[in-house]
Amino acid sequence: MMPTGTVLLRAQGLSVGYDRPLLQGLDLQLVAGRVTTLLGPNGAGKSTVLRALTEPRLRLAGQLWQAPGLRLGHLAQAAEGQAELPLCGRELLALTGASADGLPPWLADCLDARLDRLSGGQLQYLRFWSIAAAPFDVLCLDEPGNNLDARGLAALRAWLHTPPAGQAVVLVTHDDSLVDAARQSVIRIPS
Amino acid sequence: MNIDLIFDPLFRLPFLTGLLLAVWLPVLGLYLRLRGEWLAVLGMAQLASAGALGGAVLGLPAVVGGAGAGLLAALAKWGLKRPSDSAYAAMLLLGWAAAVAVMSNHPLAEQAAGAVFDGQLYFTGGGHLAASAAVLGIGVLVLVRAHRAMLRARVHPALGPPGAATRLAFDLVAGASVGVAILSLGVMASFALAFVPAWRAFATAPSWRSALWRAMAMGLTAYVVGFALALVLDQPFGPAGVAAVLAVAALAPPWRGLRGGASRRR
Numbered sequence: 284m285m286p287t288g289t290v291l292l293r294a295q296g297l298s299v300g301y302d303r304p305l306l307q308g309l310d311l312q313l314v315a316g317r318v319t320t321l322l323g324p325n326g327a328g329k330s331t332v333l334r335a336l337t338e339p340r341l342r343l344a345g346q347l348w349q350a351p352g353l354r355l356g357h358l359a360q361a362a363e364g365q366a367e368l369p370l371c372g373r374e375l376l377a378l379t380g381a382s383a384d385g386l387p388p389w390l391a392d393c394l395d396a397r398l399d400r401l402s403g404g405q406l407q408y409l410r411f412w413s414i415a416a417a418p419f420d421v422l423c424l425d426e427p428g429n430n431l432d433a434r435g436l437a438a439l440r441a442w443l444h445t446p447p448a449g450q451a452v453v454l455v456t457h458d459d460s461l462v463d464a465a466r467q468s469v470i471r472i473p474s
Numbered sequence: 475m476n477i478d479l480i481f482d483p484l485f486r487l488p489f490l491t492g493l494l495l496a497v498w499l500p501v502l503g504l505y506l507r508l509r510g511e512w513l514a515v516l517g518m519a520q521l522a523s524a525g526a527l528g529g530a531v532l533g534l535p536a537v538v539g540g541a542g543a544g545l546l547a548a549l550a551k552w553g554l555k556r557p558s559d560s561a562y563a564a565m566l567l568l569g570w571a572a573a574v575a576v577m578s579n580h581p582l583a584e585q586a587a588g589a590v591f592d593g594q595l596y597f598t599g600g601g602h603l604a605a606s607a608a609v610l611g612i613g614v615l616v617l618v619r620a621h622r623a624m625l626r627a628r629v630h631p632a633l634g635p636p637g638a639a640t641r642l643a644f645d646l647v648a649g650a651s652v653g654v655a656i657l658s659l660g661v662m663a664s665f666a667l668a669f670v671p672a673w674r675a676f677a678t679a680p681s682w683r684s685a686l687w688r689a690m691a692m693g694l695t696a697y698v699v700g701f702a703l704a705l706v707l708d709q710p711f712g713p714a715g716v717a718a719v720l721a722v723a724a725l726a727p728p729w730r731g732l733r734g735g736a737s738r739r740r
Contacts, residue, residue, distance in 0.1 A: 337634065357632035364628040368508070369679035378626045379633075397680055398629070413630070423632075 287316035287448045291353060291421055292336070297345035299328055299335040304343050306332060306472060313421055313451035318443055318465040320454045323472030329455040330360055332472075333423040336453075356419030358411055360426045360455075365398040365406060372396060372409050379417035386412055387438045403430035408438065415442065421451045428458045440464035488598045488658075489701060492711070494606040495655050496667055496697030498613060500689035502651055503672035505617065505644070508628055510559075514551055515652060515668045517562035519661045520569025521547035522653040523590045527576040530586035536657050537601045540590075541609075544653020548645040593660020593712025595701070602658050609651040616643045625682065660712030663700070666719040667693050674723040688726070696722040 285291060294311040298304040306328030313319055321329045335341035337355050356379070372394040376383055383394060390412070393405055401409065407430040415422060428436055436458070443465040446452050454465055462469070506512050525543020526536065534542070547565070554561045577587040588594060620643070623636035635641070655664035671692035672685075679685035700718030704711045 334632065337632070357630070359630070359632040364631065367676055368628065369676055369682055369685040370625065370629065371681040374625075374682050375629060378622055378629065395680070410630075 285315040285350070285420060285449050289315040289350070291315055291350045291451045293348045294336075295346045297332070297335070297347060298343040299331045299341050300343055301331075301341070307344070309345070309470075309472075311453075311470065313453055315420070315451050316446065316448045317467045318446055318452040318454055319468040319470065320456065320462055320465050321470050321472060322456075322462065324474045327472045327474050329472055330425050333357060333425050333453065333455060336421070336423060350420070353421060354419045355421045355423065356414040356417055357423040358414040358425055358427055360429065362403075362406055362410055362430075367399060368397075370398050372398065372401070375409060375413050376416070379413050379419075381413045381416035383416075385416065387434075389434060404432045404435045407431055408435050411439065415447075419450065421453065422446075423453050425455045426457070427454070428456055428461050436460065485596060485705065487600065487603055488595045491598050491603045491606050491658050492595050492697055492701060493694070494603070494610050495651075495659060495664070496693045497690050498606075498610045498651060499655060499664060499667035500671035500675075500693035501617070501686060502613065502648055503668035504675060504685060504689050505621075505624060506648065506668065507672045507676055508624060511557070511562070512669055512672065513559045513562040513566075514557075514648070516661075516665045517565030517569065518544060518547040518551060518649050518652045519656050519665055520566045520573065521550060522569070522649070523587075523656055523661055524569045524572035524576060526590055526653065526657060527573055527580075527583040527586050530582050531576065531580045533582075535601060536586065536589065537605045537654065540653040540657040541605055541650045542653070544649040544651070544656075545646055546649070547653070548649025551649070552642060552645045589660075590656055591661060591712070592710035593658075593663045593715060595658050595660075595711040596705070598658050602654070605654045606658065609647065609654050613647045613651060616640075616647050620644055659715060660710070663712045663715035663719075666716045667697070670719045670723045671696075674726055678726065692719075692722050692726055 290312060292313040294309060297309040298307040309332060321332060323329050331341060337357060375398060383391065390405060390408055393401055398406055411427045428439055431439060440460060443461060456462060503515065506515060522540060522544040525546055526540040529539020529543060530536065550565065576583045620636055620640045623640060626633055627635045652664060671689040674692060675685040675689040679688050696719040697715065699722065700711060700715035703718060704714035
């Protein structure tokens with residue numbers, strides 16, 4: 284893990300998209316121990332920005348600098364691939380090297396259940412934890428509050444309020460309570 | 475009906491050959507199903523059967539022809555621009571058409587076709603056993619390295635697919651395994667062992683580790699039953715093996731949830 288305050292990733296004038304730019308001229312700096320929130324309407328390109336950090340084909344222009352050996356974790360918005368898969372929670376965490384220490388008690392009891400037998404909220408928090416508690420330097424969290432109930436959202440807010448010191452977090456959300464919890468750096472993306 | 479045949483030393487080598495494949499094919503099937511490629515087994519099997527028959531015409535040893543054709547089939551799969559069930563179905567049709575065309579036009583191929591389509595396990599020799607052990611050993615080594623990345627790509631696709639070398643190694647092992655298996659067990663018995671236990675384990679196992687054990691147990695049990703059945707009834711292994719796999723899968727106990735009741739579904 285990097286010391287708090289270390290710049291881990293810097294983007295200047297970044298344009299992202301597929302065959303044409305969805306978003307142009309984005310400046311972004313991710314710092315260890317800080318949460319950067321991307322806000323904007325649906326279709327503005329927020330999720331594409333997160334994907335573009337790991338997929339060069341989505342970067343159409345601009346410059347991206349990453350700290351040497353940087354490990355990027357990415358929680359995608361949609362939970363796909365868990366249906367009809369014989370995989371339990373404990374195995375999911377092991378796949379990313381995430382520790383179960385610190386999991387909320389209501390989820391720690393579900394670690395031996397198959398993922399497709401969990402509720403939508405339990406699965407979402409476990410997916411989030413499998414990225415958040417893994418040895419990544421930068422965490423790209425795309426709508427981590429999806430499907431979470433009040434208890435899950437409270438746990439997520441607490442985590443965002445004091446994220447791990449050595450990790451930089453970039454958050455995409457429409458949930459105001461998460462924005463407030465993570466209000467350290469906010470980038471507003473126009474439609 | 476002669477039950478003593480089961481214990482005849484003449485059949486020990488074929489029994490061992492099939493045993494290795496009956497343990498390995500369900501494991502391979504699990505990882506192919508994980509990647510949504512279960513139909514690829516049948517596509518590769520049909521292409522490999524065509525290649526094996528072509529190899530017989532050229533005078534190649536059966537195992538060399540089968541494994542080589544399986545590797546070529548894997549490369550064909552690897553080279554697909556858009557891997558999908560439709561592409562695997564096209565491989566299947568192409569392989570079947572080529573196999574029947576070769577078989578119909580050459581007496582040597584017609585003879586080899588008996589082994590490939592009926593599953594003449596009882597006529598296999600040391601070469602088949604060595605090839606089965608090789609694909610099992612290499613396959614386990616590949617999976618030890620690839621297992622985590624393959625599962626991670628399924629549940630966290632945003633973290634990226636396994637490396638190109640890993641994917642190619644897995645495809646080549648799958649192709650070679652299918653090529654060796656069809657020459658011993660037959661096309662459909664090989665497909666049944668790769669497809670059915672994995673299908674059942676995906677639906678019933680509480681974890682991936684459990685799925686591996688369940689699939690292997692189903693494959694092993696079905697194989698022993700099918701082997702004995704075919705010998706006692708004087709039938710080729712293929713149909714007896716397929717029937718045994720289906721029966722064992724149907725009788726396999728369902729998984730019960732942690733609290734003893736049927737598990738809740740979302």
